[in-house]
Amino acid sequence: MAPILRIEGLNAGYGRLRVLFDISFSVDEREILAIVGPNGSGKSTLLKSIFGLTNIYSGKVIFNGEDITGIKPHIIARKGLVYLPQVENVFSKLTVRENLLMAGYKLPKQELKQKIESVLELLPVLRKYMDNKAFQLSGGERQMLALAMALMGEPKLIMLDEPSTGLAPKISNYIFERIKKLRDMGITVLIVEQNAMKALKMADRALLLAAGKKIFEGECNALLSRKDLVKLYLGLEVSPSKAAEASA
Ligand SMILES: Nc1ncnc2c1ncn2[C@@H]1O[C@H](COP(=O)(O)OP(=O)(O)OP(=O)(O)O)[C@@H](O)[C@H]1O
Ligand SMILES: [Mg+2]
Incomplete structure (x- = not known):
């Protein structure tokens, strides 16, 4: 290979x-x-x-x-090819949902919903925080959001x-x-x-x-x-x- x-x-x-x-x-x-x-x-x-x-x-x-x-x-x-830096990797004033929408901005609307759903299947912890601002998340939840955002771009x-x-x-x-x-x-x-x-x-x-x-x-x-x-x-x-x- x-x-x-x-x-x-x-x-x-x-x-x-x-x-x-x-x-x-x-x-x-x-x-x-x-x-x-x-x-x-x-x-x-x-x-x-x-x-x-x-x-x-x-x-x-x-x-x-x-x-x-x-x-x-x-x-x-x-x-x-995507990169998740060591720090500052989410938009803290936006909600979890808004962060995910931002990260998937280039997808067509219908696909965007599906993509968010598939990312949430991998990281279900984020589901309960969809309307919370990212700065309210714990460190671990924030890392999961950062990972979810990276996945939105289908790397x-x-x-x-x-x-x-x-x-x-x-x-x-x-x-x-x-x-x-x-x-x-x-x-x-x-x-x-x-x-x-x-x-x-x-x-x-x-x-x-x-x-x-x-x-x-x-x-x-x-x-x-x-x-x-x-x-x-x-x-x-x-x-x-x-x-x-x-x-x-
Ligand atoms: N933005 C920067 N400008 C100048 N020097 C830098 C910068 N970032 C890192 N360095 C220097 O480059 C070297 C390697 O740093 P790097 O951050 O790549 O190490 P690391 O292996 O990731 O360390 P750690 O395990 O602490 O995260 C260090 O000497 C550091 O001081
Ligand atoms: Mg380092």
């Missing part, structure tokens, strides 16, 4: 500050790729670079066979930056379950996650970054079996049983 996303020799950063160094990797369709690494290693910068929000000095971003290097975010989104690939950070374990587990469903719906997922163990248990493959460089790319189990890497970069002590659990 041809990869849906391919990054080739990417060097990127902010103005003169270079953050990413020669990053290459690829993601297959319907795959969940977890991007892990220490704070400040460039995980968010990588997602932003793919979405056209940083300065790219050299290298390529190929999405669905098309070179999208450095093109404008709204054009990338229209091609079916082929979705990039999530720490969707569960700051949430209670039960809610973050719920969000993780929903993310796995996205894969079943045929959507490819790139997820940056602070809780590396959790991400490696959910994802198919992993990309480990440190100081802006790729340290590892491969199956999550293969990374978990590299005890040197997971201890040094992720602070994890993996016991054999944990690794087996992760592969289950």
Whole structure:
């Protein structure tokens, strides 16, 4: 299968500050790729670079066979690649319903209703808050709304930056379950996650970054079996049983 996303020799950063160094990797369709690494290693910068929000000095971003290097975010989104930033990802003064309508503005009216319905089937928690303003939602509910909004655009690939950070374990587990469903719906997922163990248990493959460089790319189990890497970069002590659990 041809990869849906391919990054080739990417060097990127902010103005003169270079953050990413020669990053290459690829993601297959319907795959969940977890991007892990220490704070400040460039995980968010990588997602932003793919979405056209940083300065790219050299290298390529190929999405669905098309070179999208450095093109404008709204054009990338229209091609079916969406990005959920780490913070500020909903319109807080609008209601849940209005947020969803905004996110689906390009759909014809009849389809819009159906699309909202199908998104609510995936995230039923939002149903009771349809007429509440987004700022009245809890952190977890707001993340679900952000995810719902991203889905309104019918993406082929979705990039999530720490969707569960700051949430209670039960809610973050719920969000993780929903993310796995996205894969079943045929959507490819790139997820940056602070809780590396959790991400490696959910994802198919992993990309480990440190100081802006790729340290590892491969199956999550293969990374978990590299005890040197997971201890040094992720602070994890993996016991054999944990690794087996992760592969289950
Ligand atoms: N808008 C920006 N302008 C300038 N430098 C930035 C900007 N955003 C991030 N950086 C710098 O780029 C480097 C990588 O940051 P980035 O946010 O990509 O790391 P991260 O791996 O996502 O970290 P965290 O796990 O804390 O979210 C850091 O040194 C950071 O200070
Ligand atoms: Mg980050």
